[in-house]
Amino acid sequence: MEKLKTITSSAVPLPIEDVDTDQIIPARFLKAVTRDGFGENLFRDWRYNNNDVEIQDFVLNNPTYHGSILVAGKNFGCGSSREHATWALYDYGFRVVISSFFADIFRGNAMNNGLLPLQVSQEELDQILMAIEKDPETSIYVNLEEQVWNVEGKDIQGTFHIDGYKKMCLLNGYDDIDYLLSLKDEIKTFEKNQVVY
Amino acid sequence: MGKTLFDKVWDAHVVKSIEGGRDVIYIDRHLIHEVTSPQAFNGLRKRGLQIAHLDKITATADHNVPTINQHLPIAEPMSQKQVSALINNCKEFGVELYGLGHENQGIVHVIGPELGITKPGLTMVCGDSHTSTHGAFGNIAFGIGTSQVEQVMATQCLILDRPKTMRITIDGLLDPGVGAKDIILYIISKLTAAGGTGYFIEYAGSTIQALSMEERMTICNMSIEMGARGGLIAPDDKTYSYMEGRPHVPKGEEWKDAIRYWNNLVSDTDAVFDQEYSYKAENIGPMVTYGTNPGMGIKVDELIPQEGSSPSFDKSLQYMGFSEGQSLVGHEIQNVFIGSCTNSRIEDLRKVAAYIQGKQKAENVKVYIVPGSQKVRNQAMEEGLDVIFAEAGFQLREPGCSACLGMNEDKIPAGEYCVSTSNRNFEGRQGPGARTILASPLMAAAAAIEGKIVDVRSTLN
Numbered sequence: 001m002e003k004l005k006t007i008t009s010s011a012v013p014l015p016i017e018d019v020d021t022d023q024i025i026p027a028r029f030l031k032a033v034t035r036d037g038f039g040e041n042l043f044r045d046w047r048y049n050n051n052d053v054e055i056q057d058f059v060l061n062n063p064t065y066h067g068s069i070l071v072a073g074k075n076f077g078c079g080s081s082r083e084h085a086t087w088a089l090y091d092y093g094f095r096v097v098i099s100s101f102f103a104d105i106f107r108g109n110a111m112n113n114g115l116l117p118l119q120v121s122q123e124e125l126d127q128i129l130m131a132i133e134k135d136p137e138t139s140i141y142v143n144l145e146e147q148v149w150n151v152e153g154k155d156i157q158g159t160f161h162i163d164g165y166k167k168m169c170l171l172n173g174y175d176d177i178d179y180l181l182s183l184k185d186e187i188k189t190f191e192k193n194q195v196v197y
Numbered sequence: 198m199g200k201t202l203f204d205k206v207w208d209a210h211v212v213k214s215i216e217g218g219r220d221v222i223y224i225d226r227h228l229i230h231e232v233t234s235p236q237a238f239n240g241l242r243k244r245g246l247q248i249a250h251l252d253k254i255t256a257t258a259d260h261n262v263p264t265i266n267q268h269l270p271i272a273e274p275m276s277q278k279q280v281s282a283l284i285n286n287c288k289e290f291g292v293e294l295y296g297l298g299h300e301n302q303g304i305v306h307v308i309g310p311e312l313g314i315t316k317p318g319l320t321m322v323c324g325d326s327h328t329s330t331h332g333a334f335g336n337i338a339f340g341i342g343t344s345q346v347e348q349v350m351a352t353q354c355l356i357l358d359r360p361k362t363m364r365i366t367i368d369g370l371l372d373p374g375v376g377a378k379d380i381i382l383y384i385i386s387k388l389t390a391a392g393g394t395g396y397f398i399e400y401a402g403s404t405i406q407a408l409s410m411e412e413r414m415t416i417c418n419m420s421i422e423m424g425a426r427g428g429l430i431a432p433d434d435k436t437y438s439y440m441e442g443r444p445h446v447p448k449g450e451e452w453k454d455a456i457r458y459w460n461n462l463v464s465d466t467d468a469v470f471d472q473e474y475s476y477k478a479e480n481i482g483p484m485v486t487y488g489t490n491p492g493m494g495i496k497v498d499e500l501i502p503q504e505g506s507s508p509s510f511d512k513s514l515q516y517m518g519f520s521e522g523q524s525l526v527g528h529e530i531q532n533v534f535i536g537s538c539t540n541s542r543i544e545d546l547r548k549v550a551a552y553i554q555g556k557q558k559a560e561n562v563k564v565y566i567v568p569g570s571q572k573v574r575n576q577a578m579e580e581g582l583d584v585i586f587a588e589a590g591f592q593l594r595e596p597g598c599s600a601c602l603g604m605n606e607d608k609i610p611a612g613e614y615c616v617s618t619s620n621r622n623f624e625g626r627q628g629p630g631a632r633t634i635l636a637s638p639l640m641a642a643a644a645a646i647e648g649k650i651v652d653v654r655s656t657l658n
């Protein structure tokens with residue numbers, strides 16, 4: 001997993017609520033057996049019509065908006081547990097998703113892959129979206145170490161929550177599996193004492 | 198202070214609490230399938246790791262399999278490759294596989310309970326969000342991502358933050374024609390698609406207790422549609438009699454010990470939940486969804502709400518071809534899908550068969566009945582349900598996820614409506630442009646016969 005410390009980037013606005021993982025990556029693109037290449041089909045059915053022609057008014061097809069930060073409406077990533085959704089966002093080039101609310105499994109999957117789910121208040125989200133609408137080149141700064149973010153050149157800023165363990169993993173690029181493997185003895189002891197039917 | 202059922206099971210599985218508030222949780226049972234496991238096997242291979250406990254992992258092929266001619270090689274090359282990868286991975290790592298053609302094959306959440314792998318008091322995971330289904334037996338069961346699939350394979354553990362607890366109590370008697378699917382769609386319509394996020398939900402009350410095990414599974418199955426990590430119901434005599442004699446269930450003295458242990462798995466009377474809701478069964482009617490998330494549901498005799506113009510709400514109605522204030526009753530449909538881990542068990546099929554016996558499907562409607570497992574399919578055929586289905590023009594297919602997620606060729610054509618007993622009405626879920634209306638098996642059967650949405654109560658005598 002790649003380390004994530006700070007990011008400064010313009011952002012892509014997607015002010016839609018309840019964006020589910022079937023939209024992020026439709027099921028028919030889950031047939032691959034590796035983790036690569038999912039970015040191509042990110043938001044497939046919003047990006048392309050039935051004849052694979054780009055849908056012009058979808059934001060990813062609008063060159064005005066670009067950058068490694070996605071700003072989305074509340075309850076982002078609901079639905080299926082498919083980690084392919086995270087791989088697709090990451091493969092496309094996103095490193096941070098900002099929303100006022102994330103679905104649980106998505107949040108976990110994101111952090112296991114070096115993608116930061118940054119939760120802000122609804123008011124902050126509206127301010128960020130407004131700033132991007134006014135100026136698509138608006139740059140957002142995110143500092144994971146200090147758990148702060150701001151919209152550069154504007155008085156829009158805030159802090160965000162992340163638990164200490166996950167923060168350490170993201171900053172250092174560690175997977176949970178490394179830590180779990182180090183607990184071999186404790187797990188063995190647990191198994192010995194467990195009553196299970 | 199007393200403990201909730203959830204707390205009891207969770208606390209019994211904490212290997213270690215770590216700084217920053219997370220717990221290392223031991224996982225008792227792991228179910229895998231072809232779509233979310235190949236990258237995990239690759240990860241093990243890359244790190245030179247083995248599967249920690251082969252007796253705790255079970256594999257099946259369900260998401261991406263055809264539902265006709267399963268004895269033939271899979272025609273679609275990518276699907277074929279993915280299913281072969283599962284076969285090869287299971288062989289290489291020694292995992293028990295119930296693949297195509299095996300008598301135990303089926304949707305992972307149908308076969309777990311069927312084989313007695315699902316039991317009270319366990320922690321269970323699968324790379325699929327509807328793992329919450331298993332909670333009907335009083336265990337902690339939840340969906341995980343592929344990285345976590347790899348972690349459980351390698352270590353039998355996960356690092357998790359402890360969810361909050363919620364209890365939803367339903368008391369009273371349901372009207373005829375109203376069932377478990379209506380209860381859960383009603384709850385989700387009240388709490389919204391995000392209302393359960395961060396929680397594990399215990400379902401309780403006299404209405405829940407009166408449900409059969411299969412109906413309880415329907416309820417727990419859709420917990421994720423409120424964003425909850427999972428749902429669970431305290432085990433009782435119904436749970437035990439459902440389980441008794443199934444292959445993976447303890448026998449003899451051990452069975453008695455197990456029941457003694459499982460009988461403690463109830464929320465103490467003084468246990469405090471982080472959140473509580475209660476509803477009356479009498480207020481629940483046959484439900485239908487009108488939008489593109491499962492929270493957008495109404496009783497069939499209600500009108501689509503007038504929400505004012507939120508862009509997301511408008512987008513949703515536009516996709517569905519509906520408008521605010523509209524009634525769905527009488528709306529023509531072209532497809533009916535009876536299947537998925539929500540409603541593809543034998544009781545579901547029996548209910549549908551009993552309703553359609555002697556009737557004919559409407560000409561304009563295509564009906565898929567996709568059983569949850571080989572065992573369900575065989576049982577249906579033993580009981581002669583296949584004959585009833587055939588006479589009504591319903592096609593009984595072979596087991597798999599099918600049109601629930603539209604990964605194989607069972608897709609609903611763009612723009613067409615499908616009354617579906619599955620769990621998700623997301624845009625394009627059943628195929629690009631498909632318009633899904635979630636409902637109970639009875640409501641789906643009634644729609645198939647009438648060719649349009651009807652209030653099933655008006656057709657019962």
Ligand code: SF4
Nearest residue numbers: 327537538598601602
């Ligand atoms: S039937 Fe549908 S919801 Fe259930 S496991 Fe299969 S794809 Fe998931």
